Amino acid sequence: MTKRQNRMAFVALLIAGAILAVTLLFRALGSNSNYFYDPTQVAQGKAPVGRSFRLGGLVVVGSFKREDLKSTFDVTDNKNKFSIEYTGILPDLFREGQGIITTGSLVNGKFIATEVLAKHDENYMPPEVADALKEAKE
Template sequence: MTKRQNRMVLVAILVAGAVLAVTLLFQALGNNANYFYSPTEVAEGKAPIGKSFRLGGLVTVGSFKREDLKSTFDVTDNKNKFTIQYTGILPDLFREGQGIIAMGSLVGKVFIATEVLAKHDENYMPPEVADALEKAKE
């Protein structure tokens, strides 16, 4: 082969490698993304069943129940509410009437949370929760 043919083969291999790398990167990002859903979107069936996602809203007043480390509570966006079960220690700032985001998956009609995040001060609400509450008002 000539020098020109060698360079063309090298360029073709580099382009193919770059395309493969970008494809693998997007697959990895897509598989590990945790999308946010409001209780209304979950009730409408938009959330994936059996896959991990984030569910957020306000903890319904009077819905919190605890038995040892297992906690059960409802989350609402003032339009629909959804039951969350969590086993573990809840954040110190967790309380009824407060905005939270839970990460986990949907099993039947119950959301099994693996992590619960609560707001960090009195004026903060996660942007996803604030947007979901605004959409529910409309």
């Protein structure tokens, strides 16, 4: 091969490598994203089954039950409600009637949470939860 052919082969390999790297990067980013769903979207079947996502809303008053470290409670967007099961220590700010966001997945029709985040002061509502509540009222 001539010098020019060697350079062309090298450039072609560089371009192919760059395309492969970008493709792998986008696949990795897409599989690790956690999308937010409200209880209505989960009830309608729009949430992925067996994959991690975020579910948020207001904790339904009177729905919280605890047995050792296992907690169950319902969240609502004032339109639908959905049951959540969490094993672990809940945040100090967790209360019935307050906004929360949980991360987890649907298993056999039940949301199994791996993380629970509670709002941090009296005036704050997670933007996703506020939008879901506003949408449910309309």
